[in-house]
Amino acid sequence: MTSNEIIRFPESLLLGVGSSAYQVEGAWDEEGKAPSIWDAFFHSGENEVLHEFIPLQNHDTISDDEEPIDLLTFFKGFHVFKSTTKLRSQVSEPSMYSMDDGGMIACDSYHKTEMDIQLLKDLGVQIYRFSLSWPRLLPDGDDQNPNQAGIEYYNNLLQKLLDNNIQPLITIYHWDLPQSLQKIGGWANSNIVRYFTNYCEFVFKTFGDKVKLWSTINEPRLIAEGYGGSSTAPALGENFSGIADYMVIHNLLLAHGYAYRLYNENFRETQQGQISLCLDTLWFFPADPNDEEHKKAADLAFQSFVGIFVQPLLTGEYPKIVVESIKATNKLENKNLTRIIQFTDQEKKILIGAYDFVAFNYYFSLYAKPNLTFKEEDNLKTKDLKVQLLGFKGDHKPEDTNAGFRNLVDWFDEVLNHPKIFVCENGFAEDEGVDKSLEKKRYHYDILREVDQALKRNINIIGYCVWSFMDSLEWASGYKSKFGIYGVDFNDPSRPRYKKENNFAFFQNLFKTKTLPPPEIE
Ligand code: BGC
Numbered sequence: 001m002t003s004n005e006i007i008r009f010p011e012s013l014l015l016g017v018g019s020s021a022y023q024v025e026g027a028w029d030e031e032g033k034a035p036s037i038w039d040a041f042f043h044s045g046e047n048e049v050l051h052e053f054i055p056l057q058n059h060d061t062i063s064d065d066e067e068p069i070d071l072l073t074f075f076k077g078f079h080v081f082k083s084t085t086k087l088r089s090q091v092s093e094p095s096m097y098s099m100d101d102g103g104m105i106a107c108d109s110y111h112k113t114e115m116d117i118q119l120l121k122d123l124g125v126q127i128y129r130f131s132l133s134w135p136r137l138l139p140d141g142d143d144q145n146p147n148q149a150g151i152e153y154y155n156n157l158l159q160k161l162l163d164n165n166i167q168p169l170i171t172i173y174h175w176d177l178p179q180s181l182q183k184i185g186g187w188a189n190s191n192i193v194r195y196f197t198n199y200c201e202f203v204f205k206t207f208g209d210k211v212k213l214w215s216t217i218n219e220p221r222l223i224a225e226g227y228g229g230s231s232t233a234p235a236l237g238e239n240f241s242g243i244a245d246y247m248v249i250h251n252l253l254l255a256h257g258y259a260y261r262l263y264n265e266n267f268r269e270t271q272q273g274q275i276s277l278c279l280d281t282l283w284f285f286p287a288d289p290n291d292e293e294h295k296k297a298a299d300l301a302f303q304s305f306v307g308i309f310v311q312p313l314l315t316g317e318y319p320k321i322v323v324e325s326i327k328a329t330n331k332l333e334n335k336n337l338t339r340i341i342q343f344t345d346q347e348k349k350i351l352i353g354a355y356d357f358v359a360f361n362y363y364f365s366l367y368a369k370p371n372l373t374f375k376e377e378d379n380l381k382t383k384d385l386k387v388q389l390l391g392f393k394g395d396h397k398p399e400d401t402n403a404g405f406r407n408l409v410d411w412f413d414e415v416l417n418h419p420k421i422f423v424c425e426n427g428f429a430e431d432e433g434v435d436k437s438l439e440k441k442r443y444h445y446d447i448l449r450e451v452d453q454a455l456k457r458n459i460n461i462i463g464y465c466v467w468s469f470m471d472s473l474e475w476a477s478g479y480k481s482k483f484g485i486y487g488v489d490f491n492d493p494s495r496p497r498y499k500k501e502n503n504f505a506f507f508q509n510l511f512k513t514k515t516l517p518p519p520e521i522e
Pocket residue numbers: 020023076218219222280361425467474475483
């Protein structure tokens with residue numbers, strides 16, 4: 001049912017907006033920055049493989065509830081891509097992305113600190129969530145030769161935020177691994193854990209006096225997708241799907257765990273910050289709520305997407321249902337390879353309880369039912385999931401999105417025993433040239449109403465960030481998918497920002513007054 005009350009949040013709830021380094025900074029090769037895996041993915045010429053993306057459907061047209069979404073071509077649900085991989089020598093065009101700059105300039109935020117601070121002030125936010133670029137700070141990957149220009153850039157940004165009473169929430173890693181580390185296997189090489197803790201130590205030492213809220217890694221699941229698919233960097237393709245992605249998940253969890261322990265041992269006492277791992281989340285509803293098999297499929301999907309990161313932080317183990325499902329595929333395929341490796345006792349100690357709050361991103365939810373029709377050519381990961389994921393029935397269905405969010409916060413509250421929760425991203429994309437501002441405001445109003453209701457159920461939500469501060473590079477989708485509160489003119493090389501007149505007042509009012517009238521009577 002559509003609600004029309006005025007929401008009033010407690011003063012203590014932190015409200016703000018988010019961005020990430022690769023999506024906004026640009027200046028991809030300036031002042032000592034080294035290429036990241038996303039530079040390699042798009043434009044630096046470092047990658048011998050190019051990825052050709054054919055948009056299949058978008059958010060509104062994933063409508064037929066019998067139409068399965070292939071996991072490997074599933075990217076955020078808003079845009080689904082079919083990707084084919086070609087060698088550089090097989091294509092005539094030097095770049096598939098000539099209409100986009102692939103992040104070379106992006107929003108040019110590297111050169112616009114003053115301006116962006118002013119925009120944040122105008123909006124009235126309390127929190128700005130942004131990420132640090134590892135290759136800008138440590139171009140070699142480790143802390144032997146830090147890049148002074150990068151340090152100054154973030155120090156200046158942090159100082160200006162604090163001068164204006166805006167709290168930073170820093171994501172230490174939002175997908176842009178130094179390409180030099182990819183050459184030795186990236187997140188699939190277990191030594192990455194040492195590189196990551198070395199990077200974190202440098203970050204805590206350098207910026208820790210100015211930061212109280214940290215998330216180590218943004219959306220580990222999407223990072224792992226890049227090792228078993230082609231929609232995210234390093235886009236290794238499907239050859240190691242169901243193998244490399246589990247290695248990556250393992251190493252990401254350990255990297256987070258060791259960074260958390262490092263902070264505890266060397267920095268917590270003096271810096272007094274809080275740390276988390278930031279998960280991408282969805283809720284999965286059984287396609288038929290009365291069918292036990294559908295319920296099991298929804299559970300398996302949820303545990304494969306979300307539980308696979310949460311359970312190790314709780315017990316040091318992967319969810320049983322996921323491990324069993326992988327074993328079952330192995331049996332079926334007559335495979336001997338252990339594809340998901342249990343943590344050692346020492347590692348379990350590192351992982352259990354390695355968070356001060358729960359951080360997650362939420363956009364939408366899906367339906368699930370068993371997949372009984374595997375084909376010979378389906379890859380291992382698809383077979384492990386044993387689930388068909390179904391999109392929205394008809395147009396975007398707000399009830400499902402809202403109920404999914406509600407179920408999720410209740411689940412975290414119960415399973416992790418009443419933790420602090422920070423909603424790091426929640427957003428609605430408008431496509432180029434299409435004004436969906438009313439739908440967008442309704443989307444945020446509804447989820448914020450869920451936040452309000454959750455607070456009334458005594459769930460400890462401490463913060464909420466709108467994704468995103470401004471339109472920015474939507475990774476493989478380029479600049480056409482627009483999540484921003486501010487718009488950016490990407491046809492103009494100086495990247496001017498502008499207020500989106502149809503939604504600016506709505507968000508400004510939310511941030512400045514902590515109250516929210518329904519968008520229709522705003
Ligand atoms: C990512 C963002 C991205 C957003 C919208 C999240 O997966 O953290 O970088 O822009 O979703 O697709």
